[in-house]
Amino acid sequence: RLGASLHEALRKLFKAAVVDEAVVKELIRDVQRALLQADVNVQLVLDISKRIEERALKEKVPPGISRREHVIKVVYEELTRFLGEKPVPLKVEPGKRKVLMLVGIQGSGKTTAAAKLARYFQKRGLKPALICADTYRPGAFDQLQQLASRINVPVYGDPKGKDPVKIALEGLRLFNDKDIVIVDTAGRHKEEQALIKEMKMLEEKIKPDEVMLVIDGTIGQQALVQAKAFNEATSIGSILLTKLDGSARGGGALSAVVATGAPIKFISTGEKIEDIEPFVPSRFVGRLLG
Amino acid sequence: TELKAENLRPILSEFKLTLIENDVAVPVAERICEEMEKRLNGLQIKRIEDKRKIVEQNLREVLLEIMTTNERIDFLKTVEEKRKKNEPFVALFVGINGTGKTTTIAKVAHLLNKKGCTVVLACSDTYRAGSIEQLETHAKRLGIKMIKHKYGADPAAVAYDAICHAKAHGIHAVLIDTAGRMQTNKNLMNELAKIKRVVNPDLTVLTVDALTGNDAVVQAEEFHKNVGIDATILTKVDADVKGGAALSVTYVTRKPIIFVGTGQSYDALEEFKPEKFVEMIIR
Numbered sequence: 001r002l003g004a005s006l007h008e009a010l011r012k013l014f015k016a017a018v019v020d021e022a023v024v025k026e027l028i029r030d031v032q033r034a035l036l037q038a039d040v041n042v043q044l045v046l047d048i049s050k051r052i053e054e055r056a057l058k059e060k061v062p063p064g065i066s067r068r069e070h071v072i073k074v075v076y077e078e079l080t081r082f083l084g085e086k087p088v089p090l091k092v093e094p095g096k097r098k099v100l101m102l103v104g105i106q107g108s109g110k111t112t113a114a115a116k117l118a119r120y121f122q123k124r125g126l127k128p129a130l131i132c133a134d135t136y137r138p139g140a141f142d143q144l145q146q147l148a149s150r151i152n153v154p155v156y157g158d159p160k161g162k163d164p165v166k167i168a169l170e171g172l173r174l175f176n177d178k179d180i181v182i183v184d185t186a187g188r189h190k191e192e193q194a195l196i197k198e199m200k201m202l203e204e205k206i207k208p209d210e211v212m213l214v215i216d217g218t219i220g221q222q223a224l225v226q227a228k229a230f231n232e233a234t235s236i237g238s239i240l241l242t243k244l245d246g247s248a249r250g251g252g253a254l255s256a257v258v259a260t261g262a263p264i265k266f267i268s269t270g271e272k273i274e275d276i277e278p279f280v281p282s283r284f285v286g287r288l289l290g
Numbered sequence: 291t292e293l294k295a296e297n298l299r300p301i302l303s304e305f306k307l308t309l310i311e312n313d314v315a316v317p318v319a320e321r322i323c324e325e326m327e328k329r330l331n332g333l334q335i336k337r338i339e340d341k342r343k344i345v346e347q348n349l350r351e352v353l354l355e356i357m358t359t360n361e362r363i364d365f366l367k368t369v370e371e372k373r374k375k376n377e378p379f380v381a382l383f384v385g386i387n388g389t390g391k392t393t394t395i396a397k398v399a400h401l402l403n404k405k406g407c408t409v410v411l412a413c414s415d416t417y418r419a420g421s422i423e424q425l426e427t428h429a430k431r432l433g434i435k436m437i438k439h440k441y442g443a444d445p446a447a448v449a450y451d452a453i454c455h456a457k458a459h460g461i462h463a464v465l466i467d468t469a470g471r472m473q474t475n476k477n478l479m480n481e482l483a484k485i486k487r488v489v490n491p492d493l494t495v496l497t498v499d500a501l502t503g504n505d506a507v508v509q510a511e512e513f514h515k516n517v518g519i520d521a522t523i524l525t526k527v528d529a530d531v532k533g534g535a536a537l538s539v540t541y542v543t544r545k546p547i548i549f550v551g552t553g554q555s556y557d558a559l560e561e562f563k564p565e566k567f568v569e570m571i572i573r
């Protein structure tokens with residue numbers, strides 16, 4: 001649906017006899033609407049479109065390309081500026097144990113992502129392990145354990161435990177020979193001060209190599225302020241974007257990148273353990289714009 | 291003086307952006323501003339300086355009209371009426387993954403218990419890892435019976451089983467938990483429509499995460515079209531949301547929001563107050 005609107009905008013650009021200021025301004029309005037409907041933060045959309053307008057109208061068109069092509073190139077460049085040109089992989093090397101801690105808002109897909117990441121690295125010949133440090137959600141340990149048993153990955157947790165730090169430290173002690181240990185934590189949002197404090201303490205005590213923020217692909221304008229809060233509590237090293245198999249465009253991820261300065265490393269595209277792939281910026285910009 | 295479209299548009303543009311910043315879906319914000327322009331065009335006002343206040347007041351009225359839907363549902367009254375007929379009240383909970391269906395069912399069960407109604411839960415999420423253990427933990431904590439089958443069982447069969455149990459034991463309400471599913475997945479939407487046909491619930495409730503952006507419109511439309519929704523519960527309202535999702539969902543379904551979820555404890559379920567949401571959405 002959204003793709004149709006931007007596709008239509010670009011078609012108008014291509015059909016225009018002369019790419020003058022009016023045509024460019026109309027394209028920018030269409031790009032703005034597409035980005036807003038893709039859930040990109042309003043302020044970000046206004047900033048991006050202001051830059052696009054300035055460059056499209058004032059920049060000298062490089063030799064060999066048309067004004068029209070230049071405008072399209074500017075739109076594309078301004079969007080990838082935030083996301084990065086190339087995919088940034090999650091580096092895991094055999095024998096150098098990496099501890100990855102997953103954090104995020106309730107229901108964003110952390111527990112499922114933990115298992116998916118374990119499977120992803122297992123397929124690449126690495127030894128993963130999982131720790132359930134969620135002491136709040138009923139059935140959290142059962143959920144992770146059932147996922148782990150499907151892929152034959154060891155999991156540690158204490159369903160009756162109340163101290164996530166104690167559980168995580170014990171799990172890390174047991175899994176000292178693994179290549180990657182993924183720590184699943186309880187969902188939380190920025191208003192739950194006690195939970196944010198707990199997350200901060202968990203990070204300080206287990207000292208993960210990377211804290212990955214799991215962002216729901218359906219999230220709206222609140223993505224920026226929520227991601228900022230997470231980053232202030234536990235410096236975010238990477239982002240995993242979920243539920244992209246739905247109709248949401250995932251614009252909230254752009255806000256999260258801007259708020260944390262962290263790259264998106266993976267996207268989740270379904271409920272099955274196999275439904276995970278490394279993030280490719282160019283493909284995502286295509287999705288944002290349709 | 292008379293309000294004209296040209297001097298209304300800049301003010302309405304500003305309000306439109308505010309609505310979008312507060313999570314009202316773009317097409318809903320656009321349509322509301324178009325309706326506002328028609329409504330205000332030609333209106334006589336005393337002073338031109340008042341025009342912003344007039345627009346804001348009218349916007350408040352329009353939003354309140356939308357969110358105070360014509361079909362009001364008094365949930366407890368609806369349950370009571372079935373109780374008087376000696377029939378179990380059956381509610382089916384649906385929505386996309388992770389929106390809070392299972393937790394909301396526990397909260398609703400707790401509310402019904404407090405009002406003296408007995409409840410049985412149906413674990414019709416036979417798919418997701420840990421779904422049975424999650425609902426079972428809630429059932430045990432609340433002292434409520436839960437009907438479950440194995441993982442992989444037919445969700446409709448579990449629901450049917452729970453309704454039979456309720457009838458046999460004179461239990462007042464049956465709350466059915468279903469697996470989360472994307473509205474874009476045809477097979478899963480068909481499965482849900484089938485569960486509804488078999489169960490014939492008194493109320494089909496859509497749970498929507500209050501943090502959802504433009505997808506709220508698509509979720510509401512598709513679930514309403516393919517399954518049929520009677521009411522919505524907006525969850526995670528405690529996450530400092532601006533509330534626009536409430537407007538998006540009621541605009542496209544015309545069905546009432548019966549509760550809002552305000553946290554993770556059993557008491558974190560409150561009545562939806564349209565006036566409160568209107569104030570949040572227009573700031």
Ligand SMILES: Nc1nc2c(ncn2[C@@H]2O[C@H](COP(=O)(O)OP(=O)(O)OP(=O)(O)O)[C@@H](O)[C@H]2O)c(=O)[nH]1
Pocket residue numbers: 104105106107108109110111112113134137185186187188242243244245246268269270271275387388418470472
């Ligand atoms: N369709 C789809 N569903 C997903 C995806 N990722 C996760 N899910 C589903 O989303 C729901 C929530 O996932 P969880 O892994 O339980 O989320 P969580 O962040 O651990 O939740 P909390 O621990 O309660 O904060 C489950 O039904 C998952 O199967 C995805 O990429 N696509």
Ligand SMILES: Nc1nc2c(ncn2[C@@H]2O[C@H](COP(=O)(O)OP(=O)(O)OP(=O)(O)O)[C@@H](O)[C@H]2O)c(=O)[nH]1
Pocket residue numbers: 106107137187189385386387388389390391392393394415418421468469470471525526527528529550551552553554558
């Ligand atoms: N803060 C807050 N968290 C909530 C609220 N409602 C649900 N949650 C949390 O959201 C997460 C997901 O809730 P579930 O009840 O598992 O959601 P679900 O829709 O049943 O998920 P699936 O069955 O996987 O589709 C859990 O961590 C809940 O505690 C709420 O109103 N406020």
Ligand SMILES: [Mg+2]
Pocket residue numbers: 110111112134137140184185186187
């Ligand atoms: Mg979890």
Ligand SMILES: [Mg+2]
Pocket residue numbers: 391392393415421467468469470
């Ligand atoms: Mg559930």
